[in-house]
Amino acid sequence: MKGDERMNEILTQEKSIYLQISEMIENDILRDIILEEEKVPSTNELAKLYAINPATAAKGINILVDSGVLYKKRGIGMFVATGAKEEIKKRKQAEFADKYIKTLLMEAESIGITKEELIRMIKQSV
Amino acid sequence: MNEEKLICRDIVKTYGKKDVLDHVNLELEKGKIYGLIGRNGAGKTTLLSILSAQNPATRGTVTYNGMPVWENREALDHICFSRELNPIGSQGQSNLKVKEYLQAASIVMPNWDNELAKHLVEKFELDEKKKIVKLSKGMMSMVTIICALASKADYTFLDEPVAGLDVVMREYFYRVLLDEFADSGRTFVISTHIIEEASDVFEEVIMLDKGKIILKENTQELLDRSRHISGKAEEVDAMTAGMKTFHVEKMGRSKGVTVLLEPGQELKQTADVSVQQMNLQQVFVALCGKEVE
Amino acid sequence: MKGMKRSLLYWGRLMEKYFITICFLAVVMCLMMGLMQGEFSIDITAAYISLIGILAVMVQAANNANYFLPQAISFGSTRKESLVGMQVFTHIVVLQFMLITMLIVKYLPNYTSFETKELLLLYSFFFLTSCGAGNGVCAVILRFGKSAGMWIYVIYIVLIVFLEVGSMVADLGIGAVLVKSSVWGIFAAVIFDIVMIGLCAKAIQKYEVRA
Numbered sequence: 001m002k003g004d005e006r007m008n009e010i011l012t013q014e015k016s017i018y019l020q021i022s023e024m025i026e027n028d029i030l031r032d033i034i035l036e037e038e039k040v041p042s043t044n045e046l047a048k049l050y051a052i053n054p055a056t057a058a059k060g061i062n063i064l065v066d067s068g069v070l071y072k073k074r075g076i077g078m079f080v081a082t083g084a085k086e087e088i089k090k091r092k093q094a095e096f097a098d099k100y101i102k103t104l105l106m107e108a109e110s111i112g113i114t115k116e117e118l119i120r121m122i123k124q125s126v
Numbered sequence: 127m128n129e130e131k132l133i134c135r136d137i138v139k140t141y142g143k144k145d146v147l148d149h150v151n152l153e154l155e156k157g158k159i160y161g162l163i164g165r166n167g168a169g170k171t172t173l174l175s176i177l178s179a180q181n182p183a184t185r186g187t188v189t190y191n192g193m194p195v196w197e198n199r200e201a202l203d204h205i206c207f208s209r210e211l212n213p214i215g216s217q218g219q220s221n222l223k224v225k226e227y228l229q230a231a232s233i234v235m236p237n238w239d240n241e242l243a244k245h246l247v248e249k250f251e252l253d254e255k256k257k258i259v260k261l262s263k264g265m266m267s268m269v270t271i272i273c274a275l276a277s278k279a280d281y282t283f284l285d286e287p288v289a290g291l292d293v294v295m296r297e298y299f300y301r302v303l304l305d306e307f308a309d310s311g312r313t314f315v316i317s318t319h320i321i322e323e324a325s326d327v328f329e330e331v332i333m334l335d336k337g338k339i340i341l342k343e344n345t346q347e348l349l350d351r352s353r354h355i356s357g358k359a360e361e362v363d364a365m366t367a368g369m370k371t372f373h374v375e376k377m378g379r380s381k382g383v384t385v386l387l388e389p390g391q392e393l394k395q396t397a398d399v400s401v402q403q404m405n406l407q408q409v410f411v412a413l414c415g416k417e418v419e
Numbered sequence: 420m421k422g423m424k425r426s427l428l429y430w431g432r433l434m435e436k437y438f439i440t441i442c443f444l445a446v447v448m449c450l451m452m453g454l455m456q457g458e459f460s461i462d463i464t465a466a467y468i469s470l471i472g473i474l475a476v477m478v479q480a481a482n483n484a485n486y487f488l489p490q491a492i493s494f495g496s497t498r499k500e501s502l503v504g505m506q507v508f509t510h511i512v513v514l515q516f517m518l519i520t521m522l523i524v525k526y527l528p529n530y531t532s533f534e535t536k537e538l539l540l541l542y543s544f545f546f547l548t549s550c551g552a553g554n555g556v557c558a559v560i561l562r563f564g565k566s567a568g569m570w571i572y573v574i575y576i577v578l579i580v581f582l583e584v585g586s587m588v589a590d591l592g593i594g595a596v597l598v599k600s601s602v603w604g605i606f607a608a609v610i611f612d613i614v615m616i617g618l619c620a621k622a623i624q625k626y627e628v629r630a
Contacts, residue, residue: 016346016349017326017346047304048304048305048308050326051297051300051301051304051327052327053159053304053307053326053327053345054307054308056326056329106396106397109397175628178495179497180493180628181628197497197498203422203495205495206495207493209493230432230490233425234425234429234494235495236421236422
């Protein structure tokens, strides 16, 4: 397996394992740790690495296959599809509002920060 | 089509007046790692004993590939239940040394893999010449584990295999287990108290509570639909109206409950109510634990 | 049936190993006895060997019930296979002890008040009953636990020691009685053994391995 420097994150308890697996792979694709048309670790390799059940690792991989990020080369393994990096970026941009902004707004509201103050804070930090 | 499934139907086991197992129905398939979790006395060991025909059920049947397992050599060739050894010697260790015990196992078990056994003895740093009754709890667990893995049985059961092992050895055990699973695709059923660390290893989890199976589900799917809801009591009640709630925790104006979502149901976090995902241990405690006063 | 073969190998190994250990002990004991007396004769030697043999059979029966049977079942043996394996080798071992005792009776000087033929009959009787008693102990332990089994064990040992010592060493006249009815005795011992095997089989069938 190429690049043992990645996959150094440990699994957390907050999120489903298989989601963490698929996110880790996506992050690695974004960071150019795995390039397009390169092979990703097999289900068994992932299972061994994280001491998880292979079925769980497979589930994580299958999410990426279903979304088109990975494709299967029969007899060889899973590969990153061309254009996957862009796809992932676009999807994450679309999710950004839901994932981060909503939480930000909820938190701000619950502690009494007005919309104007919020916008000022963002402008200051950028 | 039975496809080498291990199926038990309506198993009842009574000791004296008590029903230790109450109409247990279970279907185990080839090629999966199951976690059997339950409190002390829930009936885990009894269930495993009956599944492996080591003890008879009071009522009900257990079949492997369609044939009953009781006193059936052909079926039993595919099943191995490696029990917890204990120092009192009720498992038959007597004065045997580790080496002799494993040798006895190798004679009786049809598919024994001696290479694997030797390899594991080395990796676990066991002194083969030591008498079993003189071993520490952890080392006894290692012998149990070696027996189970080297048996190469299609259905292998382990009862509290990590009892007495320190955390480093436990992690090593999970790896060894997964390696063997990857190589052979054997089915393993592991009963354990130490739920959280083992949960990553289980493809499916079976929860046994007071002799009944309350849940048998794919671990990831179970965790995907478990939510811990907490916040102001009224808000929590509003959000969980109509749902079955477990393990209600109350403190002052706040309230915490656990729910299991049905397919299609969704709960979103709001300003007043936290919606959190849970780990397997938390779900287990919520479903089987004592009610919070 | 391959399972049966494996069971025989399992029980055979365990019991023959035990037999050899006991023989070794017995030889040592008898050598010491013989050296102290200055010679080897039947009355002490055979008596000791047979006592040791009978004790060994009883201890082995207890071992079987307490350890080796639960172990066999926990390894996946069926109860039928275990019963057969255990019975076959219990009897083989008893025969082995009997043979040794017979050889001693035949070839060592006889200072007892019995004839060689009579001694052979007596010893056969004792050994055969020990077989049945062993099975009885086994059955009781399996059904009622270790402590209950110990009682039968103790009772039988006391009985045998009394009979043997009484008849051969201390010349209490019991021996004469036994010799007269010995043929019937042996027949009874065999029946006893068969009945005990049956009880043992039933006990095994009902036995539950407890964690």
